[in-house]
Amino acid sequence: MFDQYEAIIFDMDGTLVDSGQLHEVAWTETLNQYGIPIDRPLMRSLAGVPTKKTIEILLDKFSLEAPASLDEMNDYKEAVVAKVAQQYVKPTALLEVAERYAGKKPMSVGTGAYTEEARGIIEHCGIGHLLEHIVGADLVANPKPAPDTFLRCAELMGVAPEKCVVFEDSKLGLEAAERAGMVGIDVLESLGIENDYFL
Structure with missing residues (x-):
């Protein structure tokens, strides 16, 4: 389904990880x-x-x-x-996508969380081996909705931004993907993944 993209970027909370x-x-x-x-x-x-x-x-x-x-x-x-x-944390249905493309496409997490916290959550979920890079808000000058987070992911993976696809659950994140020149996929709309955060 995502074969046309050279690299995959996941938001973490509410997207790759059920952490609401x-x-x-x-x-x-x-x-x-x-x-x-x-x-x-x-x-x-x-x-x-x-x-x-x-x-x-x-x-x-x-x-x-x-x-x-x-x-x-x-x-x-x-x-x-x-x-x-x-x-509280576990992977969402996007785990299937990550496992399908593991070793075939570079994959990163671009998150509004701080990198150390994100790394801990990802390790708790047992999915760290699937991801090449984690870019948290502390690693960029401007967090989402600025494009910096996703552009840094693309840079680290060595892939042009327009060849990346981004999975996101928030309007801020989808705006950041668009501003980075990437295709953004709304995981609630496309995959029924809902962030159970202060519902």
């Missing part, structure tokens, strides 16, 4: 810890936005002073993710 509940649990604990209100529709709309940027948006929305540094709050959330990841 993991991040909902981690965010709920983190926001409660720092006294930041939880607005479920807003949180869902921010799926794919890096942690520190999400916190900045929340503080602005609720007109709050930062209760701690962005680094501290980010580290707290990442620690919760690491602590409970095994209970």
Whole structure:
């Protein structure tokens, strides 16, 4: 089905990995810890936005002073993710695509999560051996919807952007793929994969 592309890029959360509940649990604990209100529709709309940027948006929305540094709050959330990841994460139906093209096409993950956190989640799922590169938000100047994440994946794989296909679950991610000159596939629309994150 995807033979016409030379390389495949997967978003991680809600796309290659079913991790909605993991991040909902981690965010709920983190926001409660720092006294930041939880607005479920807003949180869902921010799926794919890096942690520190999400916190900045929340503080602005609720007109709050930062209760701690962005680094501290980010580290707290990442620690919760690491602590409970095994209970919540598993690959989605896209695992079949990854397994089909393993060794035949280069494959990468381009995610709004930070690279170390993403690597841990992917290892918990047992799919790290299928992927050549993981590009997190900390490895690019501008995260999604900027095209930087996916362009970096293409560069690392040595494939022209227009010859890459991107699997995504978020509007921000699909916009990033389009801006990178890549074909973006909406996994909810095409494959029925839904991110169960603050539904």
